[in-house]
């Protein structure tokens with residue numbers, strides 16, 4: 531199965547995606563950039579449309595919003611929400627964000643909430659966003675520290691068993707790397723706002739966070755491994771987690787960077 535199909539299947543199965551947490555963490559992007567009435571907005575990887583719908587309310591009837599995604603089932607939910615609210619200024623397009631080529635200088639704001647790390651070539655996607663933003667326009671996206679979601683522990687458990695596991699959160703996993711990639715793509719006025727959303731988990735919950743195999747990455751070497759090898763890696767992961775347990779439980783970092791940058 532291709533990486534793209536893996537993503538489509540994973541998100542199509544998440545028809546229960548919407549809840550207070552997924553809504554609030556997405557619309558927190560409006561704390562940093564809010565579109566004005568009459569403006570044009572692109573919501574990349576819109577999913578169930580939370581950012582697109584809120585943007586449509588903010589830009590009003592004289593503005594417009596385009597939401598794009600590849601997960602048909604999530605787009606259906608977004609469409610139902612748009613119809614329920616009678617919004618006529620928002621359009622959903624089922625297209626791969628990496629292939630979407632709108633005309634240059636089209637949008638005032640481009641949002642991408644909880645999705646940019648899923649794109650294999652982040653510099654290329656940033657360059658495309660730069661191209662289709664108007665001068666003076668903003669991009670606003672989220673990404674996570676490289677150690678969020680216990681990712682570095684998983685990488686370490688694999689390394690202990692001779693497997694080099696690439697980490698989705700690595701390319702945008704520190705403020706320095708975010709700054710560097712955005713500068714390479716010609717953006718300026720870069721702001722990086724960290725928000726810690728981590729919690730302590732029970733040992734059982736922390737161990738249950740990873741099954742030893744599931745990993746979203748284009749170059750995921752775990753796809754090719756035999757079940758005994760996966761069991762070995764999972765055992766290393768469980769051991770490492772157990773070693774981190776404190777009286778409060780196991781710290782599960784979710785350090786989210788809310789990033790804003792401008793085309794000037």
Ligand SMILES: C[S@@+](CC[C@H](N)C(=O)[O-])C[C@H]1O[C@@H](n2cnc3c(N)ncnc32)[C@H](O)[C@@H]1O
Pocket residue numbers: 537538541552556574575576577578579580581598599600601604625626627628642643644645648649
């Ligand atoms: C974690 S969800 C975030 C959804 C939404 N932005 C939000 O914050 O509620 C990630 C989304 O990225 C979409 N996605 C992943 N790769 C994509 C691609 N190449 N093109 C378009 N959408 C993509 C998935 O289908 C999914 O809807």
